[in-house]
Amino acid sequence: MTREVEVVVPPEARGRRIDAWLAGELPEVSRSRIQQLLEAGEITLARPGRLKANYRLKGGEIIRVRLPEPTLLAARPEAIPLDILYEDEDIIVVNKPQGMVVHPAPGSEGGTLVNALLYHCGDLSGINGVLRPGIVHRLDKDTSGILVAAKNDAAHRGLAAQIKDHSMKRIYLALVHGEVAEPRGRVEAPIGRHPVDRQRMAVTLKNSRPAVTHYRVVEHFPGYTLLEARLETGRTHQIRVHMAFIGHPVVGDPKYGPRRCPFAVPGQLLHAGCLGFVHPVRGDYLEFTTPPPSIFLQVLEQLRRAKGEK
Template sequence: MNRLVILEVPAEDRGKRLDAWLAGEMEGISRSRVRQLLDEGLVTLFEGTRPKANYRLRGGEKIRVSLPEPARLEVRPEPITLDILYEDEDIIVVNKPQGMVVHPAPGNEHGTLVNALLYHCGDLSGINGILRPGIVHRLDKDTSGILVAAKNDAAHRGLAAQVKAHSMKRVYLALVHGTVAEPRGRIEAPIGRHPVDRQRMAVTGKNSREAITHYRVLEQFEGYSLLEVRLETGRTHQIRVHMAYLGHPVVGDPRYGPRRSPFNLPGQLLHAGCLGFNHPVRGDYLEFTAPPPPVFLQVLENLRREKRGEGK
């Protein structure tokens, strides 16, 4: 059974395209998905007409959107190799490779970290539901690095409390575009959904949450800077959004950086290299480190050679 959503267009949005406006108003619905709904006749004006994607809003009209119920996903264990840094009866700490999605979602039902964890562990905490068992914090698909998962609900609650209190140590390496002038800095800028492209986040004062990022310059190259970045908060795409906001997007970032990626990269050069937290059951402090993946290290080596004059 479809879910009916009724939206009223405010007068100040007069003249906007319908597909762009709907994508901006409906949480989790992309512009391409809006066009699909329009093509299927699931978007109508109150007088019964079915508008096209390029329909220009008049302001004041009411729009019906009939949303089909999403297909139920079944999460199955899969024999995928894991780089395990630590494991006990409560938690497992892994070094996630670049290109791996953390948990299943429409379009990414298989090959995720959760599929691999379920095969290896047999069971995970159920607090986050069937699609995200054991997942306390996430890394983007093309961000590599360290992530901890909970095997039971007690461990999950203990880890989640540390994430909420901002007491979990999370340090990243990031190669960014341009020369970062200040040797260190603190970025405090709220992050929320982009007003038009709902697949992106943005620094905005509307429907946003506090976001704080600390950075330190480690090395400078011709046109690039290597940063150590520490998260104080953990918003979606936080480092990527904050660095783009500063005018120094992460190298290889297809969403917030230049469209054409330098070095033919598969994704952004952002690596969660250090994770520290108190064991959620025992209470002792644990800290883990992992080097960046080979593609990241190779780019750094090439830049260092050029800096020394060897690559010219």
């Protein structure tokens, strides 16, 4: 069944791209999905004509969004083992391994978390379209840790609302280059697409969105620091970009840090170790924790041994 939403653009949104602004107003719908709806003519002003993704808001517009019934699922179920931390009829919480992509994309349609969830659950929320069913928030391919997926649209909307109002608890462990001096800190710097390399994000004022990361030093090592990072917002690559911005890129992250890593790791040492939220249907609070993967723990043990020998 097609759902219709009508939103009024406030004056303070003047000058922003319509796709970026709507992605913030409709957190249950991804920005790429919004761009698809714009292309299909499903998002219109209260006047004739189509809107493009790069339309600049003027303030005061009334925007109508039609969210059609999701088409047949493009992602296929695959019998991939899952580390399930919790499951009921509305949600499923999993511990995603490092190296697993969350959802299919052109060129990598299989082997993803979505493929595994479809096999295990049989059905997921259809809000995010044909390739991202049930996905409320994401983790990068080489970021390990806890992720919650929605089995129905009501659960999806409830979880997405918590992400939008910053009430979902998301805490990561990150091993970063350099010795962070302050015991705790806050990075507030807007994040948008890199102006030259479209595969990267960057701290920028152009076509960006506000981003806030809080961090706390857990342990110091010679040349490295283990941090606990808490997301206030949830932008693409946020912790990786913010840590690089303050001069402490995540270890094992060649996209934002040194190309050569001193440790034999398959990707960045960044782990989503704690996730807390209100159950979107029942209303009770749930919180889950999980330790980093073995390769992360091995590097920490190596650093502790080196520290003890000095």
